[in-house]
Amino acid sequence: MPWRMVMLVSTLLDPDEREVVRGDLLEAGDRGWRAVADVLGLVLRRQIGLLRPWLAACGPALVGALLVLGFSLSVSCTYEYQVRPVLSGALGVTLPMGMALPACHVLMLAGWLWIGAPNIDPAMRRAAVVTAGLMCLPCVFCFGQFDLESVSRLSLLLCLPPAIWYLARGLSVARIRPVAATLLAIVLTAVSMPTWGDDGLWIPNWAVSWPAWFMVALAWRHPQSAGWGSASTTASPCAPDAAGSGPA
C-alpha cells in the first residue's frame, strides 16, 4: 500500500526526477510510510516553488492596477480643470499654483507602471499574462462605475499605452538595478506628498506603496541579475532557488 502511494504521488514530479526518487527509495529499501512522506514533502516543495512567481506577480498587479487607474483619472482631471483653461486663455496668463500636481501625477503614473515591469519574471510568461488579466479586472469594474461628466471615461485607459510598452520591455530585459530601484521608490513616495489630501497625510497611500519597496527588496536581494538593458534573465527573484539554506 505505501509503495503504491509513492508511485502515485511521485507522478507529480518531473519524469527524470520521478525515476531518480523512486530509484533512491528502492535502493535504500525504503518502501514504507516514510517513503510516502518523503515524496509528498518533495512534491510540496516543488509546487510551492512553482507558485511563488505567481504570488509575486499577483500581489503587485492588483494593488498596482488600482493605483495606475487612480493616477490616470487624476492626470485627466487635473488637465481638465487646471491646465486646459490656462492653455485656452491668453498666453500671458501666469501658471496656476497647481501645476506641480499634474507633474506629480504623471510622474507617479509612469513610475508605478515602471515598477510593474521589473516585477515580471521573463521566464514566467504565463504569470505575466495572468498579471495583465488581473490588472484589467479593476479597469473593467471602474469603467462600468465611472460617472464623472466633466472627464471622458476613456481617461481611465490613459495608463494602457505605457503599460503595454513597459510590459513588453519587462519581458525582454533584465530587472532594475538596486540603487535605481531605491531611488525610484523614494521619488515615488516623495511625489505622493501633494496627493495626501487637505487634512494631512492620507494613510492608505503609505499602505499601498509596498510594491515599490517590494521591488527594492528584490533588487537588493538579487543584484547580480540587475541592470536595465542587459540581456541576462538568470537568477530571477521569483525562482525557487531563493529559499533559505536549511533543511526545514
Place this chain on the structure above:
Amino acid sequence: MLGEFEYLLLIAAVRLGDEAYGAAIREEVERATGRRCSLGALYTTVDRLESKGLLETWLSEPTAKRGGRAKRMVRVTAKGLSEAKDFYEAIARISQGVSWTLGGAKPIRVGKA
C-alpha cells in the same frame, strides 16, 4: 556563506567522490548527523547549490539495483569546495577556545537565600 545543511551536503558529496548521488549523500548525511534527511530537503538543496554554481549534477545510466532507474550524480565544483572550506574555517575560528562544559558558570540557586 553556506548554510549548515548546504555544508553537510557538499562535504558528503566530496567524501563520496565519484559515487556521490542522491541516496548515497542522504545516507552519509544521516550517518554523520544522526538525524533524518528528507528527500525534499536533499533535492531542493542540491538544486539551490547547483544554481549557485557550487556543484553540478547529471543523470547516470540506469542500474538493475535501482529497478532500471538512473541516479542523479553530483560533483562539487572548485567554487563549491572553496565555499565549504570558508565555512569550515569560520566555524573552526569561532569555536576556538570554547569550553564545551558549563563548569565555568555559577549554578543558579532556587528558593531562599
